[in-house]
Amino acid sequence: MQNRKRTSFQAVRDMVQGRIENGTWPQGTLLPTETELAEEFGCARATVNRALRELADGGYVERRRKSGTRVIITPIKQARFTIAPARHEIEEQNARYRYALVQRDICPPPDWLVSRLGLAPDHNVLHLRCMHYADNRPFQFEERWINLTAVPAIALADLSNITPNEWLLSNVPFTTAEIAISAIPADERLAQFLATSQGASVMQTERSIWLRDVPITLVRLAHHPGYEMRARH
Amino acid sequence: MQNRKRTSFQAVRDMVQGRIENGTWPQGTLLPTETELAEEFGCARATVNRALRELADGGYVERRRKSGTRVIITPIKQARFTIAPARHEIEEQNARYRYALVQRDICPPPDWLVSRLGLAPDHNVLHLRCMHYADNRPFQFEERWINLTAVPAIALADLSNITPNEWLLSNVPFTTAEIAISAIPADERLAQFLATSQGASVMQTERSIWLRDVPITLVRLAHHPGYEMRARH
DNA sequence: CAGTGGTCTAGACCACGGT
DNA sequence: CCGTGGTCTAGACCACTGG
DSSP: OOOOSOOOHHHHHHHHHHHHHTTSSOTTOBOOOHHHHHHHHTSOHHHHHHHHHHHHHTTSEEEETTTEEEEOSSOOEEEEEEEOOHHHHHHHTTOOEEEEEEEEEEEOOOHHHHHHHTOOTTSOEEEEEEEEEETTEEEEEEEEEEETTTOGGGGTSOTTTSOHHHHHHHHOOOOEEEEEEEEEEOOHHHHHHTTSOTTOEEEEEEEEEEETTEEEEEEEEEEOTTOEEEEEO | OOOOSSOOHHHHHHHHHHHHHTTSSOTTOBOOOHHHHHHHHTSOHHHHHHHHHHHHHTTSEEEETTTEEEEOSSOOEEEEEEEOOHHHHHHHTTOOEEEEEEEEEEEOOOHHHHHHHTOOTTSOEEEEEEEEEETTEEEEEEEEEEETTTOGGGGTSOTTTSOHHHHHHHHOOOOEEEEEEEEEEOOHHHHHHTTSOTTOEEEEEEEEEEETTEEEEEEEEEEOTTOEEEEEO
8 A cells, every 4th residue: 555645535535435335334333533533544633524524415424513423324315406497408408498478467475375485465476477488399387476575676677578587586686495396287277388288297396485584486387298307416 | 793703614605605696796707716705704715715615516606726716607506305215204204104015026127227227138137116105105106126237135135024225225335326306197007006096197206326337226216196305405 | 511523723735727 | 837726734712412
């Protein structure tokens, strides 16, 4: 074994990960402390810390002060999905993007929306429906509600040429987003927009967005039949 | 607002993120160097480094040596979903988990599987179907193919009491996973297993798993109607 | 209360990649 | 070449939490 140029945090990470995967440290094992590992690997504790922090991020170990670092019992893996605007997704496939505003009205929020976002029930919201096309084929149907109390300016915006998403991105910062993905049957209206049959299985992404505690918008994206979300890890 | 005891990397991260979000540093802006930011915030360069590294992880900025740190042009957000075994998900809801092996056979791999995983077509695979129940209600239908060339031992395992997932997790390490999520209509068999009607909209998670270049398994999980995947970010 | 991870610092050297 | 991020170090103090 020749001189390692330096002991990198990646080497430490890979060593520890290796010991977890090959069974040296089975699930539930309490790992040596950072100080001990630093000694074993001949590096600074900060290096071990970074390595273990990445393993914790990756879902391999669980860290708690005082009790130490423990190999996760049930290895919950995490997958990262990229959430791109329809335009981006479509143009990446070298297809032509087209957007259409279908409906726009200002109304009191439905009850479920009030409770979902934590809205004030007596303030109106902007309700939008729009379509996104790829090469004139239906790609995504969007239904959106926007909190006019938080974003009054959007009531004056012309949303027939710019998507609500783009308008919001360039005008409103946000801090928190919640995403829920589900499979729903297409109702009659949705089936027409997506050029499919009523009852067809459709993937729906629902996103709720806040700026700190202030609800900004909730959007439901119904994807065309056959759409897939993909991720690697 | 009282004195911040120290300048934390989180404070730096939030400051920078804030400036990106409120438009001080619009998309494409070249940020000051780490050294400059450290000076501005009155902290060590390592602190700024950690803050910027996290922002890069989060998809806010792009970092390159020599050229510097730049605000990402198209803000592609990423969402992290946790991929937990059915047992874990069910027990977390305080429901009783039950597993049943439905079918087990050893057969040549179907063509689509050969090309999807990169299998040798002339070697058999283990083909399994099983069910996961929460409080005896159908939770998830699992169909799985396992590469017996890579994992011969599983042919001898008794999979009626331990799930194939659990067996694999404790016997085979893996390095790469690919996930695809889609919405499918339930065929007759699936509808029966999930106690729903034929054609019902069902969310399907397909996972392919490799150990380096060696394909291990491909599994399709059909979730019960109404199932949702959730994430925050 | 004491042990363990969490973070910060100041300084150093390395490695990549424009110029 | 040389500027910028990437990483390491040794030491220090802090903050959470289990016993």
